[in-house]
Amino acid sequence: TERTLVLVKPDGVSRGLTGAILARVEAKGYRIAALAQLTPSRDLLAKHYAEHEGKPFYEPLLEFMESGPVVAAVFEGERVIEGFRSLAGATDPTAAAPGTIRGDFGRDWGLKVQQNLVHGSDSVESAEREIGIWFPA
Numbered sequence: 001t002e003r004t005l006v007l008v009k010p011d012g013v014s015r016g017l018t019g020a021i022l023a024r025v026e027a028k029g030y031r032i033a034a035l036a037q038l039t040p041s042r043d044l045l046a047k048h049y050a051e052h053e054g055k056p057f058y059e060p061l062l063e064f065m066e067s068g069p070v071v072a073a074v075f076e077g078e079r080v081i082e083g084f085r086s087l088a089g090a091t092d093p094t095a096a097a098p099g100t101i102r103g104d105f106g107r108d109w110g111l112k113v114q115q116n117l118v119h120g121s122d123s124v125e126s127a128e129r130e131i132g133i134w135f136p137a
């Protein structure tokens with residue numbers, strides 16, 4: 001079965017939206033295969049966001065992601081990668097369609113990073129890479 005890494009980012013956890021977000025993913029029919037809460041280290045985040053190193057939002061992104069607890073989940077099911085990204089909505093929460101997680105719960109908070117509540121892997125290769133980073137061994 002296909003797997004994806006879902007993160008409820010620090011804004012989602014601190015606003016008390018973890019349950020509401022995970023419930024939407026479960027209600028669509030995907031199954032939780034692993035679940036953990038942790039405050040990620042800079043080392044973990046540098047691995048996770050390696051492709052964005054050097055971009056203008058990279059430092060603000062890492063500072064935001066290490067600012068508090070994150071909930072990491074592995075969800076599984078047929079085409080779960082595509083299905084979760086559809087549920088999450090567009091990267092910019094102001095523009096994300098209503099009915100999506102970002103569209104319903106997010107907005108611009110005037111900071112240098114999009115505080116957009118969730119992350120979801122974008123391919124089978126990145127899902128397996130990211131699951132290895134957040135759930136080693």
Ligand code: ATP
Nearest residue numbers: 057061090091112113114115116118119120121122
């Ligand atoms: P994610 O990978 O988090 O599910 P995504 O694929 O829509 O979302 P990426 O392009 O991989 O986003 O960027 C990773 C994260 O970096 C985004 O979720 C957002 O928090 C932040 N980000 C991306 N682009 C910008 C930007 N132009 N300005 C500010 N923050 C950004």
